[in-house]
């Protein structure tokens with residue numbers, strides 16, 4: 358699929374499809390108004406009759422039957438003008454792209470970047486339109502004989518004027534890069550665990566390193582042991598798949614700039630281990646490496662966009678399996694941090710493997726460490742599917758991540774981390790235990806991670822947001838969301854003022 362920019366008037370472009378927009382409760386304006394006249398007032402009639410009110414999520418499609426330069430017109434509702442954000446644009450672009458594709462259109466022009474979003478220029482609007490379009494057209498069919506047949510070949514984003522056309526073109530490319538990487542993360546999540554193994558993830562990281570100039574180091578079982586990563590070793594014991602610890606270094610910022618360190622949970626399949634999970638929906642646990650996919654693909658994006666920053670990505674990766682050599686309830690592991698951990702429940706494995714990555718991060722004397730993980734069902738219970746849980750030891754850091762969440766549509770919501778929760782994971786036989794009481798499970802998990810960090814740290818729990826199995830969204834099909842890629846790139850730039 359090709360993307361390009363133009364500053365031509367959208368209604369004058371010869372095209373199969375033209376996507377325009379309309380604000381709820383307003384009179385028709387701009388190209389929509391002009392086209393309405395040519396098209397026997399079909400649009401204004403639809404608005405008047407209430408068939409099309411211009412609410413968010415609504416679209417109106419009209420076949421022009423040769424009366425306009427475009428064969429098909431699509432008007433997307435943006436809702437009330439004052440409430441329009443970049444996320445509105447992403448969603449409208451996604452819905453339009455899918456409607457065109459399903460209607461057999463191969464090439465279309467989108468005017469979404471001509472909308473009005475407070476605090477955003479045409480560049481950001483164009484980027485959002487490109488993101489929404491690419492993300493919405495994703496389909497995971499690599500394991501099927503029958504592929505998605507209808508394909509969009511080219512998308513032209515209209516810029517408000519000739520002066521901003523280069524900016525619009527640049528941001529369209531940026532949006533495409535970010536969406537491509539989010540889609541690669543989706544592939545890694547959607548691929549089953551017999552294909553997307555820890556070594557597969559490591560190879561993906563290696564490949565990215567070669568392609569984009571990222572320094573990638575992979576530790577195998579021997580090095581993991583030599584490094585005393587006792588949490589990762591404990592979880593990996595039960596699996597025949599060898600564990601991997603993936604290290605990605607992009608040091609293209611100023612020499613004396615401390616790196617931002619990103620850590621992602623790369624659990625390629627979570628059976629629960631000896632504390633085995635119920636079989637219902639267990640197949641979805643192939644998505645337990647979503648945090649790892651986010652880190653690998655965020656690092657890819659940062660390199661592809663050549664962002665002048667020092668960023669390190671760490672992904673501990675293994676399966677969690679029951680077996681003759683599995684770790685057992687009551688066993689004690691010593692993490693790389695030196696903290697001893699009583700493993701009460703082998704299904705609370707994410708925090709065990711993350712603890713070693715968090716401890717490893719100290720070697721970089723980082724500016725801050727941010728981890729992302731499908732860590733607790735409790736977080737999904739607390740926040741549902743529309744916000745990830747956000748924890749941290751530094752208010753500014755947490756604030757920046759929250760802002761990035763709003764800017765990218767990958768919203769994060771702050772949760773507390775008071776000392777009372779830390780008391781709940783005290784163990785009788787070790788320094789800490791890997792589960793607390795039933796209530797507040799997302800918070801005790803975060804409190805467990807905190808025991809292994811020093812310095813500025815934040816934790817994003819994406820258990821409820823990384824994978825969609827109920828109902829597709831405007832630009833998110835069922836399956837892996839690819840969450841965290843756009844969030845992390847925005848965060849790195851925001852933190853460094855880039």
Ligand code: BES
Pocket residue numbers: 627629645702704705706707731732733734735737791792793798820821
């Ligand atoms: N990977 C799961 C968390 C999860 C649950 C992710 C549902 C996505 C959807 C994690 O390893 C886990 O099993 N957590 C346990 C912790 C419990 C044993 C304290 C949980 O949430 O039940």
Ligand code: MN
Pocket residue numbers: 627629677703704705706707
């Ligand atoms: Mn688990």
Ligand code: ZN
Pocket residue numbers: 624627645704706707731732
């Ligand atoms: Zn897990």
